[in-house]
Amino acid sequence: MIALQYACLLILLPCLLDAVRRSGIEKMSRDDLFIWIGLTGLIFGILLCTRDLPEGVTLKYSGAAFMALTLGYSRALLSMTLLLLITQPWANAGVVLLVDALLPIWLMIFVVNLSRRYLPANPFIFLLGCSFIGLFTVYAVQQCVGLAVWSVSVDTPILSTLFSERTGLHLLLASGEATLEGMIITILVVYFPQAVLLFDDEFYLSRPM
Template sequence: MNLISAHIPAFWSWLLWPLTGLLFYAMWQRARWRMLADRDNLNVFAGACVALLGLWLIKAGIKPGLNFHLLGASALTLMFRPWFALLALALVLAAVTLMNGEYAAYPANLLIMAVLPVTLSWTIYRLGERWLPHHLFIYVFLNGFFGSALAVSAVGLASTGFVALAGAYPLDYLLDNYLPFYLLMAWSEAFATGMLITILVVYKPEWVATFDDRRYLHGK
């Protein structure tokens, strides 16, 4: 979903913009910026942002602000860890916002389509690291397939609730004509993310920051 400015009540904007500012401040403080000092890392990060922007531009919609596209948040989280995943999503969303001119909707879109799925994806990864065996198939299916499907489903539920609370569309309309398709799209996200992560850990494991050959492959 890409919310439009007309869906954001003025009072909510006063709350969402400061939250966005705090998010960027935390990102500036906690992200390991030296990672981008490496030319190879910078190229991979920039390439991922460009690829994600192209993915976001391939979308379908039923009404203004009610559209569908693959998210890519879980893949970015696995590749770059949470802070750089948030940075990539923030940059892509900024580019999309510049194209459509829906500036007032930027904070809400960022919180719903970036902070929520990245936080959920990272939580699933950390729980799996702590409680489950370190195995390649567990890593791929838990984080690539299940994690991405759950993240997109959460975005669908959050965006549905947000739009309904904002009074943009009736809840019964959203439940009948929007949310079911978003939940179905979670399977597409799961397949795409799982396939991408599988290819990367096999051919380019150095591009996936959360993957370690010694932990997931050696001795298995």
């Protein structure tokens, strides 16, 4: 497990350095800074509400994919790294940061890029495909990878864990989070689109549907 921790840190550190370089902090507007700080503070408050449930399931909010949609890759990764370092034990920091920060953020960016490349330039494609369906897909993968890592740490067969009731409960929680965040993204796109960085007005609204 220690080797896995070091491997995760080796993967994560270059990504963090690249995120700092690409975050654009030096030329960020006051509104963008306010949105970044506000969303980070909101996610931090929600992460403090983590609770342990029966059957070894932890009721906790992820928020990484949501932050990727709203803040973009670099700022989301920096914020989630900071929040997880504050709220999670440092003993498993490498795995936690990789599974709960880098993986869902990267997957969310991948989903958005995939939809822009192969699907029509329609705002409903973004709202349904990226927000609701995309968020659930990302969180489902994140939960399954997290369970697989947990299985390795406790020396349990991975397949037996992935096809257990525990996985179903995690996916149920993921669906609830994706639905809630999808509704929030929809409201933001309609009334406050500048808060959703990955929603490109020129791409989704300037072309015929």
